[in-house]
Every structure is written in structure tokens, then in C-alpha cells.
Amino acid sequence: METLDASAAHGPEVDMARRIAASGAAGAQDAEAGLYRLLAPRARRYGLRHLRDPHAAADLMQHVMALTIEQLRSGRLREPERVLSFVLGACRLTVMEQLRGERRRDALLQRYGDDLPLADLHVAPRLDHQRVADCLERLPERERSVLVMTFYDDQPSDAVGGQLGLSAGNVRVIRHRGLDRLRRCVDPQRRAS
Amino acid sequence: MSAVSSAHLAIDALLEYWLRETDASTTDAVDEHLMRCEACGRVLDGLVALGDGVRAVFRAGAVAAVTSQAFIRRLSDAGLRVREHRLAHNGSVDCTVAPDDDVLVARIEAPLAGVERLDAVAQLSNEPGVEHRLEDVPFDAGTGELVYIPALAGVRDLPAHDMQLTLLAVQGGETREVGRYLFHHRPWPGH
Numbered sequence: 001m002e003t004l005d006a007s008a009a010h011g012p013e014v015d016m017a018r019r020i021a022a023s024g025a026a027g028a029q030d031a032e033a034g035l036y037r038l039l040a041p042r043a044r045r046y047g048l049r050h051l052r053d054p055h056a057a058a059d060l061m062q063h064v065m066a067l068t069i070e071q072l073r074s075g076r077l078r079e080p081e082r083v084l085s086f087v088l089g090a091c092r093l094t095v096m097e098q099l100r101g102e103r104r105r106d107a108l109l110q111r112y113g114d115d116l117p118l119a120d121l122h123v124a125p126r127l128d129h130q131r132v133a134d135c136l137e138r139l140p141e142r143e144r145s146v147l148v149m150t151f152y153d154d155q156p157s158d159a160v161g162g163q164l165g166l167s168a169g170n171v172r173v174i175r176h177r178g179l180d181r182l183r184r185c186v187d188p189q190r191r192a193s
Numbered sequence: 194m195s196a197v198s199s200a201h202l203a204i205d206a207l208l209e210y211w212l213r214e215t216d217a218s219t220t221d222a223v224d225e226h227l228m229r230c231e232a233c234g235r236v237l238d239g240l241v242a243l244g245d246g247v248r249a250v251f252r253a254g255a256v257a258a259v260t261s262q263a264f265i266r267r268l269s270d271a272g273l274r275v276r277e278h279r280l281a282h283n284g285s286v287d288c289t290v291a292p293d294d295d296v297l298v299a300r301i302e303a304p305l306a307g308v309e310r311l312d313a314v315a316q317l318s319n320e321p322g323v324e325h326r327l328e329d330v331p332f333d334a335g336t337g338e339l340v341y342i343p344a345l346a347g348v349r350d351l352p353a354h355d356m357q358l359t360l361l362a363v364q365g366g367e368t369r370e371v372g373r374y375l376f377h378h379r380p381w382p383g384h
Contacts, residue, residue: 004225011229042228045237049211049224088228125242132246133255137344141259141330148251148258151244153267156214163261165333176205182243 004084013038017080020072032069039087040065046091051098052154060098064090127186135185143178146171202226207237211244252295254345259330261340268296278376285375290348292381297348299341303360303372305334310363311371313339319354329363353379 012034019031043064047057067090071077077086136144149160150171157171166174202223209215210223227234250256252273269275273295278288282302290297305311311332315325332339339360356378360371 004229038231041238042231042234045227045234046224048241084228088225092224125239127242127246129246129250129253129255132243133250133253136247136250136256141327144256145259145331147247148256149260149264150212151247152251152264153248153271154212154244156212163263163333164331165335166331172205175208179204179208179240179243182247183239186243186246187239 004088011084013083014081017072017077017083020069021075021077021080023073024075025073027073035069035083036065039068039083043087043091046088047095050091050095056098060091060094063094131186132182135182138185139178139181142174143181146174147178147182150175201230202233202236204236204240207233208240211237211240254296254347254349257344258342259327259332259339260342261333262300262336262338265296265298265340265342280374280376283372283374285377287377287379289379289381290345294345297343297345299339299343299376301339301341301358301360301372301374302337303339305332305337305339305371308332308334308362308364308371311339312361312363312368313341314359314361316357316359317354318356319352348378349380351378351380 016031016035016038019028020035022028023031040061044057044061047060048054051057051060064087068077068083068087071086072080072083077083136147139147145164146160149155149163150157156168157175158168160166160175161168161171164171206215206223210220213220215223227237251258265275265277274293275296275298276290276294277298277300278286279300280286280302282304284302286299288297288299310329313327313330315327317323317325330339330341356376358374358376360373361368362371
């Protein structure tokens with residue numbers, strides 16, 4: 001598999017990281033804002049997946065981006081082309097620290113949080129819930145049951161299957177079909193295509 | 194998922210990752226992929242938003258679903274107010290929904306051993322001549338019951354009526370009645 005650094009060596013993240021590093025303590029506000037726009041949503045996704053809490057994920061995102069920009073400004077991140085590896089590593093360490101109950105991130109946020117650009121972040125789409133309900137009602141019974149039981153509290157296929165007398169593989173097949181139908185119904189663009 | 198290539202990830206792979214079905218090395222590989230691939234990240238965002246939507250409409254009582262005893266326990270454990278109506282085989286029940294109920298559940302006992310496909314047909318006294326058919330509902334034959342959650346928001350608005358529910362085993366193009374049940378619904382006093 002291609003490594004994170006090799007795949008992104010010439011990406012926009014690296015260009016911005018290099019500009020931030022080159023500007024030193026003076027800062028390069030547009031590059032910092034650009035880097036934040038690109039990488040903050042990715043750090044938030046990591047937090048959502050591993051912490052399962054939107055507020056904790058937002059905290060992680062702020063902490064990791066503050067740390068990344070601070071490390072670039074100060075020159076401690078000596079290879080700006082490795083910025084993606086640095087962000088992922090910081091995400092992993094922060095989650096581990098958070099799970100251990102450590103509070104170092106709070107101190108960093110207090111130091112650098114006010115400097116972080118917050119505008120123009122991509123956020124997950126918010127769906128029309130009436131449409132989601134209508135589309136769910138149109139699904140075959142098995143697909144609706146599997147999707148409700150899966151998504152209500154993010155249950156894996158073996159847990160859902162064990163409750164409905166189905167194998168995990170069967171649940172995955174039903175889930176795949178139901179999800180495909182639901183996405184096409186909820187998203188008009190997907191339906192049109 | 195055995196490997197994560199540099200191409201875009203399949204939606205099933207993203208869902209397995211989100212639902213923690215992936216092993217540790219695959220999870221690490223997907224983490225790396227998502228760190229460099231904004232397109233896959235946005236697909237994952239869409240999946241998470243869809244999951245949030247399903248959760249929200251279910252909690253709002255806007256969709257019905259056949260579920261399980263374990264699922265009902267999780268709802269109760271999460272603090273939802275669950276009103277259960279239990280029906281013995283071929284039984285009947287007086288039922289209603291209170292203003293502060295979050296979830297309404299019908300637990301319907303039935304001899305399901307050997308049943309391959311189960312359909313449910315509902316007839317309401319206030320809709321003469323109309324049949325509502327649920328085809329191929331999921332069930333665990335070992336539990337000997339069907340756990341059905343109606344769309345509570347719709348039930349709240351119903352006037353007093355009786356509903357007859359017939360469970361049918363379907364096999365080889367033939368149907369066999371498995372059980373017949375009667376729900377006497379009355380609105381909550383004052384509603």
C-alpha cells in the first residue's frame with residue numbers, strides 16, 4: 001500500500017505546510033486557514049469514528065490542528081511534506097491520551113485555540129428527516145429492520161443477525177441492498193444518476 | 194476487507210469501518226486512506242448523516258420496524274419510555290399510547306419453528322375492506338415471538354378502533370395461517 005507521505009508528497013496540504021514552516025513565527029494566515037480547511041474535517045472524522053462523540057471529535061480536531069500549526073510555525077515539524085502523517089499520528093495519540101483521561105489537550109487549546117481559523121469547514125450534510133422517514137417506509141421489511149437496528153446504535157452485522165435469526169453475511173447483503181435503495185431515495189442526484 | 198488500496202473505498206468498506214467490523218490493521222489502513230482522500234471522507238460523512246437520520250426518525254416514532262427483544266432492552270437501557278403490549282398466541286389486547294411514551298411495542302407470540310417466510314396482514318375496523326400487508330418480515334424462530342414497533346407518531350392520531358393481525362407462513366406459493374390477533378386500540382384519555 002502506498003504510504004501516507006508518499007501519496008501526498010506534492011498535495012496542497014504539503015504546499016501549505018511548507019509555506020507555514022517557511023514563514024516561521026510571523027505566520028502565513030492564508031496557508032494556515034487553507035490547511036485547517038483541508039485537514040480539520042479529516043481529524044474530526046477520525047475523532048467521530050474512534051471516540052463516537054461529536055463534541056469529543058470537535059475537541060480532538062481543534063487540538064490536533066492547533067498542535068500541527070504550532071509545530072509548523074516553530075519549525076519542530078522539520079519535514080512539512082510529512083504533515084499528513086503528523087496529523088494522523090497526533091489524532092491517534094490524542095485518542096489514546098483521551099481514553100487515558102489525560103488533559104494536555106486542554107492546555108494546548110487554551111494556548112492556541114483562539115488562533116485557529118474556523119470558517120468554511122466542510123460539515124456533514126443534514127438530511128430532510130421527513131424524506132428519510134418516507135424512504136425508510138418504502139423499503140422491504142427486512143431491509144428496514146436491518147437498517148434501523150444497525151444505525152440506531154451502530155450495531156455490527158453479527159449483533160443484528162443474532163437478534164433476527166440471520167447470519168452476519170446475510171445481514172451484510174440485506175444492509176447493502178437497503179442502504180443502496182435508501183441513498184438513492186434520499187439523495188435526488190443519486191436517484192437521477 | 195483484506196486490503197485498502199490507494200483507489201477510492203467501496204461504500205461497504207466504509208460502513209464496515211464505521212460499524213467497527215474491520216480488524217485492527219484494516220482500521221489503521223482506512224484511517225490512513227481517509228487522512229489523504231477527501232472524496233472518501235465525504236462519502237463517509239454522508240453515511241454517518243444517513244445513520245443519524247435513521248436514528249432521528251426512528252426516535253421520533255416516524256417509522257415502523259420489526260426488531261427484537263434485545264433491541265427493545267437497549268431502548269429501555271438508553272432511557273426511552275417503552276410501552277409493551279404482549280399477545281399470547283391467537284390472543285387479544287387492549288392497547289393505547291400515553292403522551293410521554295417514546296416507543297410502542299407489540300410482542301406477538303407465535304409458533305414460528307419451520308417457518309421460512311412470514312407475512313403479516315392487518316385489517317382495521319375503521320378502514321373496512323382495506324388490508325395492510327407486510328411481506329417477508331424478519332423473525333428469530335427460536336424466540337417464538339414477533340417484536341413489532343409501529344410508527345408511534347401515526348398511532349397517536351388514530352381514533353378508537355380494532356385491528357386484526359394475521360400471521361401467514363408462506364412456502365412454495367402456499368400460505369398457512371400461523372396466528373390471529375386482535376388489538377383493541379383506544380386513544381389516551383383526553384387525547
